[in-house]
Amino acid sequence: MLRLFIIVLLNLAVINQSQSFYAQEDTVCINRIIINYDSVLYDRQRDGDKRELFVLENTYNNLLFECSGQGTGTLYAFCLEGNDKKWTSWSERPVKEYTNLRPGNYTLLARTMSDDRVNEYEIASLRIKPPFYLTGLSILIYCIVFLILLFYFFRLLILRQKLKQVHLESIIQERTEELMIEKEKSDTLLANLLPRDTADEIMSKGKATKQKYNFVTVLFSDIQGFTKIAEEVNPEILIDELDNFFFHFDSVVEKYNIEKIKTIGDAYMCAGGIPHRNRTNPIEVVLAALEMQEYMNTLRKDQTRRGIKFWDIRIGIHTGTVIAGVVGQKKLSYDIWGDTVNTASRMESSGKPGKINISGVTYEYAKDFFICEYRGKMPVKYKGDLDMYFVKGIRPELRTRGKAEPNDIFINKLLAIKINDLEDYFFEWYEKNVPEHFVFHDIKFVKNICTQAELLATAEQLEEEKMLGLRLASVFVKSGLLTNYIDPVDHSINKLREIVPEFGFSTIHMSHAEKIIKGVYAQQTDMKEVKILLDAINDYCGHVDYPEVIELRYREENSMKISGDKEKWYASELDRIKRHEFYTDTARLLKTYDGLEQAENLKRHNKHIEQHI
Numbered sequence: 001m002l003r004l005f006i007i008v009l010l011n012l013a014v015i016n017q018s019q020s021f022y023a024q025e026d027t028v029c030i031n032r033i034i035i036n037y038d039s040v041l042y043d044r045q046r047d048g049d050k051r052e053l054f055v056l057e058n059t060y061n062n063l064l065f066e067c068s069g070q071g072t073g074t075l076y077a078f079c080l081e082g083n084d085k086k087w088t089s090w091s092e093r094p095v096k097e098y099t100n101l102r103p104g105n106y107t108l109l110a111r112t113m114s115d116d117r118v119n120e121y122e123i124a125s126l127r128i129k130p131p132f133y134l135t136g137l138s139i140l141i142y143c144i145v146f147l148i149l150l151f152y153f154f155r156l157l158i159l160r161q162k163l164k165q166v167h168l169e170s171i172i173q174e175r176t177e178e179l180m181i182e183k184e185k186s187d188t189l190l191a192n193l194l195p196r197d198t199a200d201e202i203m204s205k206g207k208a209t210k211q212k213y214n215f216v217t218v219l220f221s222d223i224q225g226f227t228k229i230a231e232e233v234n235p236e237i238l239i240d241e242l243d244n245f246f247f248h249f250d251s252v253v254e255k256y257n258i259e260k261i262k263t264i265g266d267a268y269m270c271a272g273g274i275p276h277r278n279r280t281n282p283i284e285v286v287l288a289a290l291e292m293q294e295y296m297n298t299l300r301k302d303q304t305r306r307g308i309k310f311w312d313i314r315i316g317i318h319t320g321t322v323i324a325g326v327v328g329q330k331k332l333s334y335d336i337w338g339d340t341v342n343t344a345s346r347m348e349s350s351g352k353p354g355k356i357n358i359s360g361v362t363y364e365y366a367k368d369f370f371i372c373e374y375r376g377k378m379p380v381k382y383k384g385d386l387d388m389y390f391v392k393g394i395r396p397e398l399r400t401r402g403k404a405e406p407n408d409i410f411i412n413k414l415l416a417i418k419i420n421d422l423e424d425y426f427f428e429w430y431e432k433n434v435p436e437h438f439v440f441h442d443i444k445f446v447k448n449i450c451t452q453a454e455l456l457a458t459a460e461q462l463e464e465e466k467m468l469g470l471r472l473a474s475v476f477v478k479s480g481l482l483t484n485y486i487d488p489v490d491h492s493i494n495k496l497r498e499i500v501p502e503f504g505f506s507t508i509h510m511s512h513a514e515k516i517i518k519g520v521y522a523q524q525t526d527m528k529e530v531k532i533l534l535d536a537i538n539d540y541c542g543h544v545d546y547p548e549v550i551e552l553r554y555r556e557e558n559s560m561k562i563s564g565d566k567e568k569w570y571a572s573e574l575d576r577i578k579r580h581e582f583y584t585d586t587a588r589l590l591k592t593y594d595g596l597e598q599a600e601n602l603k604r605h606n607k608h609i610e611q612h613i
Contacts, residue, residue: 027121028067028068028076028094028110028112028121028123029067029068029123030065030066030067030068030123030124031066031067031068032066033063033064033065033066034063034064034066034097035056035060035062035063035064036059036060036061036062053125053126053127054124054125054126054127055126055127055129056126056127056128056129057128057129058103058128058129058130058131060128061099061100061101061102061103061128062098062099062100062101063097063098063101064095064096064097064098065078065095065096065097065098065108065123065124066094066095067094067095067096067110067123068094069094071114073114073115074092074112074113074114075090075091075092075112075113075114076090076091076092076093076094076110076111076112077089077090077091077110077111077113078096078108078109078110078111079108079109079111080096080098080106080107080108080109081106081107081108081109082104082105082106082107083098083101083102083106087111090113094110096108101128102128103128103129103130103131103134104127104128105125105126105127106125106126106127106128107122107124107125107126108122108123108124108125108126109121109122109123110123187199187203190202190203190332193332193333193334194208194326194332194334195259195274195275195334196275197275197276198275198326198334202326202332207326208325208326209325210323210324210325210326211275211323211324211325212321212322212323212324213273213274213277213321213322213323213324214321215273215277215279215281215319215321216271216272216273216274216281216319216320216321216322216324216336216340217271217272217273217281217282217284217285217317217318217319217362218269218270218271218285218317218318218319218320218322218336218340218341218344219258219268219269219270219271219272219285219288219289219315219316219317219344220267220268220269220315220316220317220344220345220347220348221249221267221268221269221289221292221313221314221315221316221348222266222267222268222313222314222348222349223266223311223312223313224311224312224313224314224353226265226266226311229311241311242266245268245296245311245313246263246268248292248295249268249270249292252288252291252292252295253270253288255288255291256272256284256285256287256288257272257276257278257284258270258271258272258281258284258285258288259271259272259274259275259334261334261335261336262333262334262335270285270288271285271322271324271336272284272285272288274322274324274336275324277421278418278421279417279418279420279421280414280417280418280421281319282317282319282362282365282366283365283366283369283414283417285317285362286317286356286358286362286366286369286370286391287406289315289317289356289391290356290391290393290394290404292313292315293313293315293354293356294404296312296313296354297354300312300354312353312354313353313354314348314349314351314352314353314354314355314357315348315351315355315356315357316344316345316346316347316348316349316350316351316356316357316358317344317347317356317357317358317359317362318340318343318344318346318347318358318359318361318362319340319359319361319362319365320338320339320340320343320361321338321339321340322336322337322338322340322341323336323337323338324336324337339382339383343359343380343383343386344359346378346380347359347378347388350378350388351390352390355390356390356391357375357388357389357390358372358388358389358390358391359386359387359388359389360386360387360388360389361386363387363389366391368395368413369394369395369398369410369413369414370391370392370393370394370395371391371392371393371394371395372389372390372391372392373389373390373392374387374388374389375388375389375390376388394406394410397409398410398413412464412465412468413464415468415503415504415505415509416464416467416468418503418504419468419471419472419475419503421503422472422475422499422500422503422505423450423475425499425503426475426476426479426499427443427446427447429499430443430446430479430482431443433482434482435482437555437556437559437560438481438482438556439552439555439556440549440552440553440555440556440557441478441481441556445478446475446478448536448539448540449474449477449478449533449536449537449539450471450474450475450536452535452536452539453470453471453473453474453532453533453536454467454471454474455586456532456535456536456584456586456587457470457471457529457532459584459586460528460532460584460585460586462528462529462532466512466528466529468505468509468512469509469512469513469515469516469529470513470516470529470532470533472496472500472505472509472510472512472513473496473512473513473514473516473517473520473529473533474533474536475496476492476493476495476496476499476513476517477492477516477517477520477533477537478492478537479491479492479495479496480492480493480494480495485560485562486562488521489517489518489521492517493514493517493518496510496513496514496517497510500513512529515527516529516530516533520533520534520537525583531583531584532583532584534583535582535583535584535586535587538580538582539587539590541577541580541582541591541595541598542582542587542590542591542592542593542594542598543591543592543593544592544593546577546593546598546601546602547598547601547602547604547605547606548605550573550602551605554566554569554570554573557569570602570606573602574599574602574603577595577598577599577602578595578596578599579595580595580598581595
């Protein structure tokens with residue numbers, strides 16, 4: 001068996017007989033191949049015209065072909081298809097060398113010219129394998145790897161973009177928080193300078209409108225002989241003492257929801273009833289004045305014991321109408337104007353050191369709570385003579401034994417006035433939020449409940465400590481309907497808990513009111529307060545206009561999709577009114593018709609019900 005041995009460097013490549021190249025006589029055949037400059041013998045055999053592909057590794061790309069000749073005088077030319085673009089020049093030597101052949105398929109062609117006759121022969125076909133890294137599988141792997149890298153590259157870009165976005169968002173968040181903190185500081189500072197509502201109006205509109213308040217109590221205080229004291233006392237000590245005084249005064253006025261207006265030198269000015277209107281401001285301002293007086297008396301005793309000269313103050317109070325607003329463009333200041341301010345200032349200047357001097361107007365509102373001593377009249381321009389009173393303290397029955405502080409009776413008496421402010425606030429809220437289809441439970445109905453509850457409680461001589469709970473319950477008993485028409489109990493109680501604490505009522509009052517509301521919806525008539533409130537709610541059942549009112553109730557329930565068939569609804573109401581009885585004697589006396597009479601009125605008003613029965 002013939003073999004072709006190919007030696008490359010230290011390696012031996014063997015090409016089997018199947019890879020030999022054969023040629024017949026009178027053809028050009030390969031005698032020897034030199035691969036990579038190493039000689040390789042090639043024994044030629046004839047075996048027909050059989051030609052097979054000669055396959056080489058990619059490293060065997062330097063080839064020299066030595067072919068058999070056809071005798072002297074024969075010229076040779078070669079062309080390697082796949083590499084050469086044209087034939088070589090004619091040469092007497094049957095040798096052709098190729099270097100650095102690229103991977104691919106090649107066919108070696110030879111031409112002979114003898115006696116002007118040209119013949120062409122296909123000597124060999126060969127294929128140089130591509131390196132492993134250029135194979136189809138490798139290229140596929142490269143593409144897959146490239147796509148994976150491309151995918152992760154874009155993922156990395158997206159991740160970096162997201163990280164950048166998160167970083168920017170964190171910076172924005174930090175800056176926003178810083179701005180919010182600064183805004184809160186500025187808002188707090190503005191709120192300390194101005195009333196909250198006024199500050200909010202300035203923040204939203206850029207300016208605040210001036211308002212008229214018809215019921216405001218103004219307090220002025222001034223240090224006796226301050227001008228002379230300022231000449232004798234070290235300025236730093238003077239300012240420190242004034243700061244201590246005013247710091248305590250600020251805490252007192254804040255305790256009683258009084259608005260501090262300003263301080264001018266040694267003068268301190270505040271007012272109750274602004275910016276939130278209320279009926280109790282004369283009493284609260286006098287209470288604040290008494291606390292200021294008590295504070296100064298305590299300091300007097302301490303400084304007298306230490307041998308230090310004490311500063312005494314005068315306090316003047318007057319109640320009336322003022323105009324309140326903000327003045328200034330760059331440096332804002334909240335101030336009040338009017339005769340009331342001037343009169344309060346006159347009350348202070350006409351007073352005595354260590355005394356609280358109030359006008360006759362303030363006295364009329366405060367006399368039931370405080371002991372006042374009449375001290376004469378003071379002439380006021382355009383007003384004539386005004387009565388003046390010194391406030392000596394809280395009435396004995398209204399103060400804590402051994403202390404000059406209000407007791408529970410005082411507080412309940414004050415809350416009995418303050419509940420009117422709560423009612424005004426609630427009525428405004430209810431009227432703003434009540435739906436249009438509430439034609440029965442409208443604001444008029446709610447107000448009537450409150451009025452009737454107070455009237456019946458007074459007539460039934462309900463104890464004062466229970467009166468507050470009843471009045472609170474009468475205000476909020478129907479508020480839950482706006483949230484849940486079917487089961488309003490908890491919602492009514494929640495609204496009560498939301499609003500009532502802002503008006504100074506204790507948890508005891510709130511708990512009592514909650515118990516009454518629950519009793520009303522559960523028809524627990526063992527409590528007198530529940531009976532009174534039920535009669536107040538059902539007050540319309542004894543009135544002449546009962547048929548018209550009950551028609552409104554049907555329309556409301558029908559709009560809520562809970563009334564059902566109209567005739568059945570009226571039949572049910574007819575049955576209810578026949579059995580209806582008021583619980584309290586006062587309600588029974590005030591009614592125009594009893595249940596049976598109202599049933600007849602309802603029948604006449606709705607003749608179709610009688611036919612149904």
